[in-house]
Amino acid sequence: MPPRPWPVTVAAPAAIELEGLTRRYGERVALAGVTLALPAGATLVVFGPNGAGKSTLLRILATLLRQHAGTARVLGHALPDEGWAVRGQVGLLGHEPLVYRDLTARENLRFHARLHGVDLERVEELLDRVGLARRADDKVHTYSRGMVQRLAVARAVLHDPAVLLLDEPRASLDPAGAELVEPLIGAAGGRTRVITSHDPAGGLAEADIALGLRAGRPALLAPAGEVDSAEIGALYR
Amino acid sequence: MLYGKRLRGLSIAAFVTLTAGIALAFFYAPMDADQGFMQKIFYVHVPLAMVALGGFVFGGAMAIQHLRTRDPRYDLRSYVAIHLSLILGAGVLITGSIWARASWGHWWVWDEPTLVSFLIVFLLYATYQPLRFSIDDPEKQARYASVFAITAGAFVPLNFLAVRLAQAYTHPRVFATANGGLPARMQVAFYVMLVGMALLYATLWKYEMASKSTSWQLRRLRAKLAGEESAAPRGRSAAPSLPTTT
Amino acid sequence: MRRAVGALLRKELRLELRAPQSVPAMALFSVTTLVLFHFALQRGEVDGDLAAGVLCVTLLFAAMLGVSRLFVADREEGGLDGFLLAPVDRTALLVAKAVALGAFLVAVECVLVPAFVFLLLGPALDAAAFARLALVLLLVDAGVAVVGTLVGAIAVQTRARDLLVPLLALPLLMPVVIALAKATTPLFLAAGAGSLPVRWLGILALYDLVFGLLAYGLFDFLVED
Numbered sequence A: 001m002p003p004r005p006w007p008v009t010v011a012a013p014a015a016i017e018l019e020g021l022t023r024r025y026g027e028r029v030a031l032a033g034v035t036l037a038l039p040a041g042a043t044l045v046v047f048g049p050n051g052a053g054k055s056t057l058l059r060i061l062a063t064l065l066r067q068h069a070g071t072a073r074v075l076g077h078a079l080p081d082e083g084w085a086v087r088g089q090v091g092l093l094g095h096e097p098l099v100y101r102d103l104t105a106r107e108n109l110r111f112h113a114r115l116h117g118v119d120l121e122r123v124e125e126l127l128d129r130v131g132l133a134r135r136a137d138d139k140v141h142t143y144s145r146g147m148v149q150r151l152a153v154a155r156a157v158l159h160d161p162a163v164l165l166l167d168e169p170r171a172s173l174d175p176a177g178a179e180l181v182e183p184l185i186g187a188a189g190g191r192t193r194v195i196t197s198h199d200p201a202g203g204l205a206e207a208d209i210a211l212g213l214r215a216g217r218p219a220l221l222a223p224a225g226e227v228d229s230a231e232i233g234a235l236y237r
Numbered sequence B: 001m002l003y004g005k006r007l008r009g010l011s012i013a014a015f016v017t018l019t020a021g022i023a024l025a026f027f028y029a030p031m032d033a034d035q036g037f038m039q040k041i042f043y044v045h046v047p048l049a050m051v052a053l054g055g056f057v058f059g060g061a062m063a064i065q066h067l068r069t070r071d072p073r074y075d076l077r078s079y080v081a082i083h084l085s086l087i088l089g090a091g092v093l094i095t096g097s098i099w100a101r102a103s104w105g106h107w108w109v110w111d112e113p114t115l116v117s118f119l120i121v122f123l124l125y126a127t128y129q130p131l132r133f134s135i136d137d138p139e140k141q142a143r144y145a146s147v148f149a150i151t152a153g154a155f156v157p158l159n160f161l162a163v164r165l166a167q168a169y170t171h172p173r174v175f176a177t178a179n180g181g182l183p184a185r186m187q188v189a190f191y192v193m194l195v196g197m198a199l200l201y202a203t204l205w206k207y208e209m210a211s212k213s214t215s216w217q218l219r220r221l222r223a224k225l226a227g228e229e230s231a232a233p234r235g236r237s238a239a240p241s242l243p244t245t246t
Numbered sequence C: 001m002r003r004a005v006g007a008l009l010r011k012e013l014r015l016e017l018r019a020p021q022s023v024p025a026m027a028l029f030s031v032t033t034l035v036l037f038h039f040a041l042q043r044g045e046v047d048g049d050l051a052a053g054v055l056c057v058t059l060l061f062a063a064m065l066g067v068s069r070l071f072v073a074d075r076e077e078g079g080l081d082g083f084l085l086a087p088v089d090r091t092a093l094l095v096a097k098a099v100a101l102g103a104f105l106v107a108v109e110c111v112l113v114p115a116f117v118f119l120l121l122g123p124a125l126d127a128a129a130f131a132r133l134a135l136v137l138l139l140v141d142a143g144v145a146v147v148g149t150l151v152g153a154i155a156v157q158t159r160a161r162d163l164l165v166p167l168l169a170l171p172l173l174m175p176v177v178i179a180l181a182k183a184t185t186p187l188f189l190a191a192g193a194g195s196l197p198v199r200w201l202g203i204l205a206l207y208d209l210v211f212g213l214l215a216y217g218l219f220d221f222l223v224e225d
Helices: A054-061 A105-116 A121-129 A145-157 A175-185 A200-206 A229-235 B007-028 B037-069 B072-104 B113-125 B128-133 B138-166 B184-226 C002-018 C022-041 C048-069 C072-076 C079-084 C091-119 C127-155 C161-172 C174-184 C198-223
Strands: A014-025 A028-039 A043-047 A069-074 A077-079 A090-093 A163-167 A192-197 A209-214 A217-223
Touching (some): A028 A192, A028 A209, A054 A069, A054 A192, A090 A145, A105 C002, A121 A175, A145 A175, A192 A200, A200 A229, A209 A229, A217 A229, B007 B184, B037 B072, B037 B138, B072 B138, B072 B184, B113 B138, B113 C161, B128 B138, B138 C161, B138 C174, B138 C198, C022 C048, C048 C091, C048 C127, C048 C161, C048 C174, C072 C079, C127 C161, C127 C174, C161 C174
Parallel strands (some): A043 A192, A043 A209, A163 A192
Antiparallel strands (some): A014 A028, A014 A069, A069 A077, A209 A217
């Protein structure tokens, strides 16, 4: 299916603008020619099979990876040259929780709070909100996967970022856990969000814009309201 | 990138100068009073060592350029320079060892600071290839190799200084002062050989660069003709690579 | 910068105290190496240049263990990305890691030096010789810490991590070996310490300076991507 022409009129200033974004690993193309604009406060959901370039896109937006061609602007700053201005305003929740297993939840969050120059009281508040207050002084390697993921959520939103980059955020959460973190990473938070998902129905429900990737190339780009689940499912075939 | 240009001229110049240098070393330069005929190896050993070290420094300079520009071609230049210097370096150690055997009766002497520091430098650079080989992502490989090349380049003079100071006494040496103790005719032969070796190095460097960039262009053309996906993956390699698509 | 270094250093030391890995392994390894030297050299006691050599080799090999482990937790648990996402100067990581490695080395020496004196060293060390040894070792630790951080950051991204660390670090540390051996030989002579080995302290200081600047200039390229 050819990508549809860009149909959304951007009223709010774009939080994320991508133009021909391309990244290779050696000779393998991980991301090619991704162009889109995401208004502030909107949610972009990225669909695509494993290896389609979803995580690569998130890592570029998080300033962890440089693109090879094309431009990326996050909150008005061009990447990678102005990455220093973007860092600290994006929160990344990837497959790796980015916490040390031999430290406790509180120690991990305090470490990141110090790096980000965040008040330590925020750590206590977040521990409470993700339901880890009682286990906060246990080492992370004693946690279940769901608990680690909730801790990772707390870590990602610790510095109150304007942009959230979420890589399958609910994959390892049970319904209760998902409900617990919803106020932090859900649409109600008002943050600009880029989410990757394998779940057509659930993903579309929270998306303003849907992007489908296949082998790094945009195969689908449309307002979520104009896409049905079958089109998403087609990406995986 | 046409590295093949002027290659023929350079090859001829290197061949002529080296031939002339060898002729001068054997027939024009006087026989050394103490060491006799075996001293002739000096005309190969020392120029070889100087050119090899120069190549390491050149590799470091190209690595700095690579980190500044992120242009993979500089990484290739640095890689080829270091690779060649390593090969010449093996020659330096072998000729040095033969010379040591002839002059002092031992295959290796530890009180020869130049040779000893060259051994340390050689051991360090010998890790360059394994380091490259054990990083899969070509870009990361290039970046890390450049960091290595710069560090090692800065290490060379520091190492020479430390090894030199560590010698309790200095052995009487022919080439301690490049022109101090050397008769004029020996000097002529030495400098001609030095120029010849430098030309040889430049020729080999250009050949290797021409070969590497040609095979890159070939891959790129193939990819264009048959479509990107059909190009065979490059596989694991210690050599730098350019992207086939730009 | 200071805030970030503080946070990183606190995390580093807490991890090592919480689940001690590097320091006990390095200390144990160094004592084992001393015993090894006793049998391999077939000596009950050593002095002078032999003693300097034994101490030097033991310390350096123990340091290799610490270098190999230095970035492993960050790599495997993604702490490196967590750090890179923070709006702080990347040099902070270099400083924190080098200080941590230096601290580990000092801790190891607190075990190694007494063990060496009791087990192998012939002549007794007087206070002056001891102070000089401490000064030399501090300069050595600084150099090993900087080079070790650089090498550790390179090696942790490779497949052959543990193989590459000694191959890269030992040649790079050769000037340190030379200076350490030369500077400590007179301390371990029965005649007692001579004058302060100014020349070798100078070489060590120069080495520390050169590699400090190199690491400062190059470290950023090792942590991105």
